[in-house]
Amino acid sequence: MSTLASAGFWEFVGVVAGIYTILALGIQLQFGFAGLLNFGQVAFMAIGAYTMAILVVKEGWSTWLAAPLGVAAAAVGGLVLGLPTLRLRSDYFAIVTIAFSEIVRYVAMNEDALTGGSQGTIALGPVGQAAQYNGQWAQFQHRMQAWLGLPSADATMLVIVWLAALALLASAWAVLRTPWGRVLRSIREDEDAAASLGKNAFAYKLQALALGAALAGVAGLFYAWQFSYFSPDDFAPLLTFFAWMIVLLGGLGRVFAVPVGAVVFGFIFAGTRFLGFAPFSWFASDQRAYLRLIIIGLVILALVVLRPQGLLGKREEMVLE
């Protein structure tokens, strides 16, 4: 049980939970407030990460210029997806978003010249040279570590990611309680009724989709910086569904339910590696890794039965029509 006590391991779990918080906040904005079923969130994460990495490696841009451009590219990706599809009924839209996310991943896998293909970012540069995009970020992280007096790079990342996550959560909370957020909720409730009150539902859905995509882009940046290497495999649809689980765990329509869901999810997800006792010990450790997916699934099932509103959601909102 030595890993259980290791601070380094839990720092890592915390970093990932912070990244997932930012990713899932996008889903909360899109679905919890605007009613958009976006099952392609991971694609925007990929667009953000790849845009940043490509600009840094291939164009020699500063990280601090490439990063906001990565976020902007993710938002533009949201607009590109939304313009032709947001007039579709919500279930058709959901299907299109899954397809979109797979298209993005397959493009990244096959456009070797642009993305490094299935070898990932290591092949971004000239042949035979291992490319890396996070030199400037690593420097910044070192300086932060020294300045804050933290013991490890992961601990520093933990602080940076959660500061960013909290700033984004606070901004989302502030903007969603304005009249703008009220219009979003009305569209979630009944698009036709909102239109009859003079609201351009399409424009609001497009904004929600683009802003949620931008959040995924931010998550993509931190993901890229944390792992200092990524490939198209990192952006499989499973990640989108992790974000959905986090939102459902935490509760719909509540901004600060997202970090709660992400932390609970992160602990369940990481915690299953400590299931070294019977009956779990009957399985090999690589098989046990899949148990966590089953456990998360069971938790979601139990939640639907016992607490459909999630940990922080409001029960009465689940029964109103």
Next chain:
Amino acid sequence: MTALLEIQQVVKSFGGVRAVDGAAFDVAAGSITALIGPNGAGKSTLFNCVAGSLRPDAGRIVFAGRRIDRLPTHRIARAGLVRTFQSARALARMTVLDNLLLASIGHPGERLSGLLLRPRAARAHERALRERARELLDLVGLQAHADAYAGTLSGGQRKLLDLARVLMLEPTLVLLDEPMAGVSPRLRVELLDHILALRRERGITFLIIEHDLDFVMQAAEKIVVMNEGRVIAQGDPASVQGDQAVVDAYLGTAAVHEQPAPA
């Protein structure tokens, strides 16, 4: 009186069925006009065309001198023509007050750019809006429910909420789709009083689909009768009641005053 709304030879087909087949009539400014007819006469389809939910295949719809049959719903609403729905569309998981606050045209706080660039104007608009919403809640008697979820209201209360929400927009023309359906007798009287008072005091024009003929005869000064997508008669209540085409097509052989009001 001048025509506020002109329906000119409107046609709308679904597949091979001409739901609205050349309907034409005017709604005079400041009037209460009722649109009646048997089920399937095309009344609701015509309503949807006027409100912008459906686009007519042919014909023109002119509101306040401006052609609106190619505009989307939200632009028509902003022009001052607002509808209610047959089943009141209360936004269930929002409070009653929020339902009303939603009904505002040109609120700077409803735009991200407005929130950033004109925060003071947004706050001022919101304050004025809240005041107005409270007044309208008082008017329809829902003030005690201001902070309740709209989903907790009864069917009749939702109709009142719907009406109050429409009034928030200060419309010139209101389309009411079966306002009396599913409303208790006590609330019916109240609703009728509200509609009459609104026309009298604010000069709001109403076009109303309604099956409750008692209500229609009491409230409307003009009745338009549709059957099979066409207007078969129009005029004041007395003349429509005596119209043979109406008696044949819509009322069968029974006279209007003998028709039982729907439950």
